[in-house]
Amino acid sequence: MNVKDFDFYLPEELIAQHPLEQRDSSRLMVLDKETGEVEHKTFHGIIDYLNSGDTLVLNNTRVMPARLIGEKEETGGKIEFLLLKRIEGDKWECLAKPGKSARVGRRFTFGNGKLKAEVIEVKEDGNRIIEFYYASIFEEVLDSLGEMPLPPYIHEKLDDKERYQTVYSKEKGSAAAPTAGLHFTKELLKQIEEKGVNVVYLTLHVGLGTFRPVKAEKLEEHEMHSEFYHLSKESADIINATKKRGNKIISVGTTSVRTLETIGDENGIVREQSGWTNIFIYPGYKFNIVDKLITNFHLPQSTLIMLVSTLAGKENVMNAYNEAVKEKYRFFSFGDAMFIK
Template sequence: MKTSDFYYDLPQELIAQTPLERRDASRLMTLRRTDGALEHHHFYELPDFLRPGDCLILNDSRVLPARLLGQRLPGGGACEVLLLIDRGNKTWECLVRPGRKMKPGTRLSFGNGELMAEVTEELPGGNRLVRFDYDGIFLEVLEHLGKMPLPPYIKEELQDQERYQTVYSKVLGSAAAPTAGLHFTPELLEKIAAMGVGIGYVTLHVGLGTFRPVKEEDIESHPMHSEYCVISQETADLINRTRAAGGRCICVGTTSCRTLESFAREDGHMEPSAGWTDIFIYPGYKFKVMDGLVTNFHLPESTLIMLVSAFAGREHILHAYEEAVKERYRFFSFGDAMFLY
């Protein structure tokens, strides 16, 4: 299949720049996979589409305030460092700006010297290894000095950093939010649990590769980024019990989907697991465990629109997106949601 098979035309003004005041007030388009039937709802109506005996699987990863603004030493020129992967020994793989002035040996200062660093290596592709020097606990220093690494299509400054975290976020490590979960409130989750829907959590630390465009004309040539994920015994048991009793396994977000599909056996049985995944799901993929998906609207020609097309059919998805543009839905991270079932 060609990358251009997943293109759609999106007016810039439909890219949501800020979150709605109420998380669950966003719109919810439902898409039935069997025939492509669409309906328009609001996210707080999601329980109407769930059944007692289903399970809902959410990604509890929490976004690191991983964007650091500082100065290069000596001289004081401005720099920006975005933490991507913890490589151990106080060293992180990072995106840096300005790249041409951040050669190995460059020293950096953040927060008037509260956090110091040195670029130690330039990696193929342009990322850098950066070794940090600080007192205390690095995550606490980050909470103090770091900013939220919003996606490149969001130009507005975020007023409340917690609005780029899900209400159930727990395990620090993502470079971007698992945004399908941003619509949930504690009250909505309580209502869903009270219906008899099991709620389970996985952890997948979202990498910035999720925003990387597919540049190859043939999608199968695209090198997929790796992300670290974990499935607990408790969540594996919940999924296995749900499926054995005839319930549906519904993933919240493509990250939860990729986690389950990476580690499920061919028959859909789950075991507790942890490790890196670079699973690339596109049309032709046979889903082993996922029966429904709550997701946002994704970028044209992205790996994520390919994933939802694999689940609901490319023609159905492109028609739904065309309808969403016509109905002025809000797109991407702070935008509206879909329920595919």
């Protein structure tokens, strides 16, 4: 199967540049994966599609203010680092811009010396391993100096950092938000639980690889980036009980799908587990855990639209996307939502 099979025309004006004032007021396209039929709703109406005994699985990762702008110690030249993942201690894998300034041994300073950094390795893919130096607690320093690493297709400044966090975000470590969860409010989650739907959490720290284009022509040749995940025993037990009694598992976002399908076995059972996943879900894959999916509208030719097409059928998804363009849905991180039932 070719990457170009997942292309579609997207006018630039449909790429959402800012979040809506009310999280759950975004539009919701409901796609029936069996018939391909679509309905047009509002997101707070998602509760009508969730049944007592079902389990809603959300990713509680929290985005780090991972974009650091500083200067070279010797010359004062500008540098920008984007923290991707902690290697160990104070060593981080980062993207550097401009890369030519970030050579091994170069030192940089941020916030008038509040934070300092040295490049200790340049990796084959161009990423840098950086060691940071500071006087207090790293997370506190990062909170005071770092900026939110918004995706490259968002050009407007975000006034409120919390709007790029879910209301249930907890575990710091992501370089990007699990954006399907941005539509939920605390009130809506409470109503869902009051209906008898289980709400459980897992953690997958989203890497920037999620925005990287698929460069291989054939899907089989694409190599996925790796991301850290954790599923607790409590969440695993509720998911297993749901599957056993025949109720449905509804994943909020592709990150939750990737975690559940990494951990789940062919019998539909999950266990408490932590690790790194580079699972690539594309047509031909058989889902073991996930029955339904709440997701946003994704980039053309991306691994995310391939995952969605695997669950709902490529033809159904491409037709639904063309309908979304026609109906002027808002796309990507701050855009509208789709529910695959």
